[in-house]
Amino acid sequence: MKTPSKTLTVLPDETPENSSAEQLIDALRTKGFRITKIRQAMIEALVVASQPISAPELLEQVAYKHPSVNKTTIYRELDFLADNKILSEIDILDGMKRYELLHPDHHHHHLVCTSCKDIQCVEVPHHDLHALEGKIQQTHNFTVQSHVLEFFGLCRKCS
């Protein structure tokens, strides 16, 4: 078994203090949004998910409590939560977006297994990347505001 690289920090499974379901729901209420049962169930499902999940997976979770929910509602709610910076979308290039709660204090990247589609959230050191962004700024006269960087490969189980 390979030892994990010391420079990659795998984010803990437990949700950070500042993004418990209750606190997220409170934050939305403060902004004046109505919290429907479905909206609440989706946030709860995202909080307990151990990794980014797809819309069908979310639908399944929510339907467990609210059997009448449909796909259209789920997608509409996903848009709403993304617009309000509650969740972020991850494109792992298999035609199915995955979703996770946005962690404002934990800018991170993903290790995506191309075989079993397992997704690990990792924090990677950014010195090199910041240097690269500086270079892009200089040579292309382009102001970099953000970046998306996912790594594709095989997980421990699949390699």
Ligand SMILES: [Zn+2]
């Ligand atoms: Zn980054």
Ligand SMILES: [Zn+2]
């Ligand atoms: Zn795998």
Ligand SMILES: [Zn+2]
């Ligand atoms: Zn993540």
